[in-house]
Amino acid sequence: MSVLRPLDKLPGLNTATILLVGTEDALLQQLADAMLKEDCASELKVHLAKSLPLPSSVTRPRIDLIMFVVNLHSKYSLRNVEESLHHVDATFFLGKVGFLATGAGRESHCSVHRNTVVKLAHTYRSPLLFCDLEVEGFRATMAQRLVRMLQICAGHVPGLSALNLLSLLRSSENPSLEDL
Amino acid sequence: MDSCDTPESTPRQRASSRLKDYFIGATPLQKRLESVRRQTSFVPTPPRRKIPQCSQLQEDVDPQKVAFLLHKQWTLYSLTPLYKFSYTNLKEYSKLLGAFIAAEKQKGLAVEVGEDFNIKVIFSALLGMKGTQRDPEAFLVQILSKSQLPSENREGKVLWTGWFCCIFGDSLLETVSEDFTCLPLFLANGAETNTAMIGTWFQKTFDCYFSPLAINAYNLSWMAAMWTACKMDHYMATTEFLWSVPCSPQRLDISYAIHPEDAKALWDSVHKTPGEVTQEEVDLFMDCLYSHFHRHFKIHLSATRLVRVSTSVASAHTDGKIKILCHKYLIGVLAYLTELAIFQIE
Numbered sequence: 001m002s003v004l005r006p007l008d009k010l011p012g013l014n015t016a017t018i019l020l021v022g023t024e025d026a027l028l029q030q031l032a033d034a035m036l037k038e039d040c041a042s043e044l045k046v047h048l049a050k051s052l053p054l055p056s057s058v059t060r061p062r063i064d065l066i067m068f069v070v071n072l073h074s075k076y077s078l079r080n081v082e083e084s085l086h087h088v089d090a091t092f093f094l095g096k097v098g099f100l101a102t103g104a105g106r107e108s109h110c111s112v113h114r115n116t117v118v119k120l121a122h123t124y125r126s127p128l129l130f131c132d133l134e135v136e137g138f139r140a141t142m143a144q145r146l147v148r149m150l151q152i153c154a155g156h157v158p159g160l161s162a163l164n165l166l167s168l169l170r171s172s173e174n175p176s177l178e179d180l
Numbered sequence: 181m182d183s184c185d186t187p188e189s190t191p192r193q194r195a196s197s198r199l200k201d202y203f204i205g206a207t208p209l210q211k212r213l214e215s216v217r218r219q220t221s222f223v224p225t226p227p228r229r230k231i232p233q234c235s236q237l238q239e240d241v242d243p244q245k246v247a248f249l250l251h252k253q254w255t256l257y258s259l260t261p262l263y264k265f266s267y268t269n270l271k272e273y274s275k276l277l278g279a280f281i282a283a284e285k286q287k288g289l290a291v292e293v294g295e296d297f298n299i300k301v302i303f304s305a306l307l308g309m310k311g312t313q314r315d316p317e318a319f320l321v322q323i324l325s326k327s328q329l330p331s332e333n334r335e336g337k338v339l340w341t342g343w344f345c346c347i348f349g350d351s352l353l354e355t356v357s358e359d360f361t362c363l364p365l366f367l368a369n370g371a372e373t374n375t376a377m378i379g380t381w382f383q384k385t386f387d388c389y390f391s392p393l394a395i396n397a398y399n400l401s402w403m404a405a406m407w408t409a410c411k412m413d414h415y416m417a418t419t420e421f422l423w424s425v426p427c428s429p430q431r432l433d434i435s436y437a438i439h440p441e442d443a444k445a446l447w448d449s450v451h452k453t454p455g456e457v458t459q460e461e462v463d464l465f466m467d468c469l470y471s472h473f474h475r476h477f478k479i480h481l482s483a484t485r486l487v488r489v490s491t492s493v494a495s496a497h498t499d500g501k502i503k504i505l506c507h508k509y510l511i512g513v514l515a516y517l518t519e520l521a522i523f524q525i526e
């Protein structure tokens with residue numbers, strides 16, 4: 001079973017790679033296009049996967065950030081993400097993993113409760129972002145945010161590391177979370 | 181004589197009791213803010229709900245009086261609290277609403293073919309339709325057609341029925357002041373034009389707001405689990421689910437019917453805590469159905485949208501339509517719907 005490890009490959013020169021994992025192919029493709037349109041000093045590479053583990057036959061660069069995309073309209077996407085999480089090494093969760101929940105805007109179509117994803121992100125101590133990927137404006141904003149996160153996780157921003165970013169994102173949450 | 185064993189209270193306990201004293205005298209607005217603040221806490225607690233039981237208030241309700249509520253399709257709306265509504269003025273409201281409807285019809289806004297006899301509006305209180313003693317009384321509005329011919333029955337045909345109720349609405353009742361009557365759930369049966377007219381009249385008279393109550397797939401699966409958990413002597417209908425698959429160009433609907441006793445047997449094997457339903461049990465129940473379907477048809481139902489749930493207790497559609505079939509669990513079904521309505525108002 002191949003497990004993704006954050007530091008098992010050497011980094012490429014000025015390259016940052018993000019892996020988007022989720023069942024919603026069309027949405028992931030659109031998000032990837034939006035990200036690649038962004039101006040960025042580093043060279044961006046976006047990999048899309050339906051689920052983990054990734055096929056070992058392909059050579060790929062070192063992955064700097066994994067975003068798991070959950071569609072709140074479909075329980076299947078949640079189950080898929082939960083199963084894929086088992087193929088990620090624990091050291092990845094030090095700031096190099098994030099969760100993205102889409103579909104919260106259309107409440108009447110939701111079959112996954114918001115709290116389920118919140119609990120999942122809390123269990124893995126990773127940031128959770130909400131974004132309606134179907135809406136173009138929100139998607140563009142989220143792409144900008146992900147590009148920035150990716151640059152930090154790849155180490156291209158001097159003075160800020162993935163772990164710094166994680167603690168910054170967590171301190172803005174309700175402090176009562178620490179009691180859990 | 182005072183007892184000497186007063187408990188040692190830590191500073192934290194003292195602070196919280198001070199806070200509690202502060203809130204006893206708090207205005208409704210402060211209570212509202214406190215409840216909203218409590219809700220936005222990040223601690224995700226898994227919801228637990230009670231399986232609908234026969235409440236003792238149900239015994240007071242004559243099954244024949246509420247029989248007209250069963251086996252009818254009701255469209256659901258959530259309603260904000262009514263300002264200065266009084267149960268003693270029901271006759272006056274009937275006259276006012278009747279006059280309003282007659283005026284609207286003359287304006288030509290609501291034209292119905294073949295409808296040229298008089299309309300009579302009746303407001304009546306529905307006794308016993310409440311969860312706790314604190315809940316306000318439910319009331320019923322009916323539009324009857326008054327026939328001109330004296331030989332026919334004086335009552336006439338019921339054209340439209342709507343009723344307002346509040347079952348276990350404690351979370352809302354705590355936060356409103358005395359002038360407001362909280363009846364967050366509104367059910368209507370009849371022509372849409374009549375519903376719109378009556379809605380306008382209520383909105384103008386009592387400064388409230390109606391909004392259609394949609395039920396999402398998450399809540400439908402909870403309803404399926406809770407209604408399957410209800411003990412029934414004999415089952416009148418098969419348990420049926422309807423899923424909508426989003427695909428172009430045409431929508432695909434998948435319907436899955438189970439024998440109600442099999443559904444109950446499945447639920448009993450999943451159910452652990454007596455008297456309560458937990459999130460894990462609901463998920464497990466639905467997952468069993470999904471995996472069974474997947475084994476036979478290789479289709480992942482969890483990727484589709486649950487649109488309709490139909491059991492022997494009641495049936496619900498995601499557009500906010502409900503039909504209640506069993507009078508024993510009427511209060512239980514309404515309690516859950518009231519919870520959804522309150523959630524939508526807030």
